[in-house]
Amino acid sequence: MEKTNHSQQLNLFEDISDLQLLNLTKFQLFLYKLIHFFKGIPGLLVSLFKTIGKLLKGLFTWIGNDLADIVKTFKDGDFKTKLSYLIMGFGSLTRGQILRGLLFLIFEVVFIVYMITAGGHWLGKLGTLGTQLPGTVYDPKLDTYVRVDGDDSFKCLLYGVLTIMFILCFIYTWRMNVKQNKDAEELLRAGKKLKTAKDDVSSLLDDQFHKTLLALPLTGITLFTVFPILFMILVAFTNYDGAHDGYSNLFTWVGLENFNTLFSMNTSSGNMSFAFGEILSWTLIWAFFATFTNYFLGMFVAIMINKKGIKFKKLWRGILVLTSAVPQFISLLYVSKMFAANGMVNGLLINQGLISDLSHIIRFWEDKTLARIMVIVINIWIGIPYLMLITTGILMNIPADLYESARIDGANAVQQFFKITLPYMLFVTGPYLLTSFIGNINNFNVIFLLSGGGPNNIKLSTAAGTAGDTDLLVTWLFKITTNEGSKYYLASVIGIMIFVVVSTIALIVYNVIPSTRNEEDYS
């Protein structure tokens, strides 16, 4: 207790020495970090640019060193190594590492064949995304008009990007091939044996086991997450939409125009920047309330059930958990209809005489403020059981003697909560709060199934389609791609903006929340 009193006298707005920092409670430390984060924003920006500079410098030195190493290996190497620069795997093959050598060689052949037959073609189209519409062109040789299949901008972009990825992959493999030669030469010079094919295979279950385990997951992630994201980032710089679908009407690069559209006031396509600003701010408000109402109320419920002397603990928990077992879409759709204008709630109110007639029914989903409150409240209903589960486990981990000594010191329940429970919870669940906040920014299901983004707001409706008062950026994005006109380029720009928003928040939080990311702590 004395410690706490001492540290309370400190001014958290001033710099505190390391020794004094040790005396702070976790909660004070959290506050201190928060305050100093915001005080340090200008410094942070400076250091951000410095870091970028450092990274760039590091990148160039790395490339320089790598090139120097490649040249040196070539100079020092024997003819096998030298020839490997042209014929990949030659060194391995002639040194008896047949399997490795063959794999390198096959990869090189496949790469060359691909580049000649298709890669070059797609690479050439990447600059324009296609020039030829389907139709008939005049063929001077035949002196007649012949039908041609037009270019497909979508394919040009897709295969163009894939080709670039393939080339990078080739460069990496080539570099590996050079390094292998260098290593093999060094080993032989030292009089050691090279690894046989059998060694290579068995090492995949031992030293190189991580490669075996990661091969499948990482291939999936590269093809189905990384590549689509790269592709969609590029789409933000094109005019790809329903009218420019790529094959009946080509699309092409437009530079930063789409970002201009989003940020310029009163363009011909409606007030896009206003709509974006409104929807973004509601998204943040929603994410804040959705995260913290669930968090604190869930914790509150968990504490109540955990309290000594409360009976039927299993029953209370069971009831709540039972409701979270029902697939969310059922609960959401049902509750949404329950509160509809002619739904169960209004019907019951009329039948009980609480509402006189149909003209007085409560239109839960048709008023901006009411609809917003509704989605937050129903989200609490959805989220509390889950949060209750999480917090119950953590609450049980708080050492009981902490509470015991607090009680002896005369702390009441409220003080115990603010001095012990809350700081502990915040400390342990910090990263969870961040993930949950990000999850709520992109919480498609709750909004789409409850309110569908409505009520529609004319002010938010642009050339990209309509939007409503409870629309989040992500449901807006969905509407833009599925509405008539399908402005994919705009959806991409908004997707990038979501990324910017989320990573800014993550950056702030990572700097403030005490780290629990130390993996070894739990071993």
Added chain:
Amino acid sequence: MNENKKHMGLKAKERLSNTVIYAILIVMSIVWLIPFVFLVFESFRVESTYQVGYVIPKQFGFDNYINLFTKTDFPIWFKNTLVIGLFVSVIQTVIVLCMSYTLSRLRFKGRKGLMNIMLVLGFFPGFLSLVILYKVLSWLNLTSANSVPGLILVYVASSGMGYYVSKGFFDTISRSLDEAARVDGATRFQVFTKVIMPLSKPIVIYTILTAFMGPWGDFMLAKYVSHATSAGMNVAVGLQTMISTPASLAANYTMFCAGGVVVAIPITILFMCLQKYYVEGVTGGAVKG
């Protein structure tokens, strides 16, 4: 005397606070259960297919259930979702375990970097990639009526990103186990299969359970890929289209309730049976983020 009074006061206070808590818990239980009770009642209502202002049906019957199975594509949606769920639960579990085990217990160059990349990838809205994935799937003829294999592919392909919870679990297993086995001459593969896996039953069950339940609730992706073709829908999309317009709502509302009950029962039973593992996973996952 005074002591005793104080003691009594504390006790009375305690009793009061417990009463308040019981009251809150009872009210909460009612609020949490009511929609589901309503749902079940409405699913047995015969006299009107539309929303009404009372809870207990005037005429009970199985009409909605019979109609659901004979007059709609519900059996197809249910089968689709079940097939997706089964495939996804197996493949996704393998992928997630590989990923999380590697990141948790093996040390190799680029491990931290890999984890940071995953973190940053997670900042992009997943929906963004759907436009291109849909296009590619439609070239492969894996959309609309064929969307089941397409959906399985998309669900499992990126499932390695969700390694956090099970990595948290592997982090808690003492490293000395690995070291002892390594000293005895076990390869890393043998450590994985013979030492760690037998200890990992809770997290394996948790991963299977969540992987199986995911497709039952997925709405956005399934809606996009099935592209308004009834034969390719899952239960979520199917039941939502059933009541998406005012006219269809009036005709199908009670049938939708019946569908909700039919979907909720097996999932809830499964969930209750494996609840222990679910709770362990959720709690552990949140602690380690």
